Amino acid sequence: MKYSGEKLQLRAIETVASLMVTAAKTAPKGCGRDSMESLIIDGADKDALAAKMREIGEETRQPFYLRDAENIDLSACVVLFGAQETYRGLPYCNYCGAGDCFGANKSGTHCAFAVGDLGIAMGSAVSVAGAHHIDNRIMFSAGKAALALGLFSEKVFLGYGIPLSVSEKSPYFDRPATTPASSTPTPGCNAK
Structure with missing residues (x-):
């Protein structure tokens, strides 16, 4: 039986996406509590994600959403990570600025540990992708x-996506700061 390079590359991406979710799960968490959700989407769900990114970009007049949606179109799948709202019950913490977990819960302030844990987990995940030469980029958009779109459970308050691709040149870097149809500079990291 013969396998084409494209078929093998797609299998590699699927395997690495699963390994990324595993790496995120085993990454260190504050107080040893996992408050993170992870998903892998492709096909129609990936297309819906790109469409929603375009919709947000048009509604907010933020062209980086449109540029990032084009990147999603070029991706085989997207690994999604989200932080759930949880409180660790730590006395005298105040990292969230609400005094303690009781104050945070009462005021609706997000737990700083949940945010930090998500960042550490995504760092572990993208290191797996990088080690396997799978192009990737963490995307706020x-x-x-x-x-x-409601892809996460209702407990998730913060999410990021990591699209994955195998191609001659990474679609996620050396990209224009604006979409091809726009001359408005993109605010944020790529703004000059």
């Missing part, structure tokens, strides 16, 4: 669209 994909996370916002995933939240808007």
Whole structure:
């Protein structure tokens, strides 16, 4: 039996996406509590994510959403990570600025540990992708669209997406700061 390079590359991406979720799960968590959700989407769900990113970009007049949606179109799948609202019950913490977990819960302030844990977990995940030579990029825009689509449970308050691709040149870097149809500079990291 023969396997084409494209078929083998797709299998590699699927395997690495699963390994990324595993790496995120085993990453260190504050107080040893896992408050993270992870999903892998492709096909129609990936297309819906890109469409939602375009919708957000048009509604907010933020062209980086449109540029990032094009990146999602070029991706085989997207790994999504979200932080659930949880409180650790730590006395005298105040990392969230609400005094303690009781104050945070009462005021609706998000737990700083949940946010930090998500960042550490995503760092572990992208290191797996990088070690296997799978092109990737952490995208705030994909996370916002995933939240808007309700892909995460209701407990998730913060999400990010990591699209994956195998190609001659990574679609996620050396990309224009604006979408091809726009001359408005993209705010944020790529703004000059």
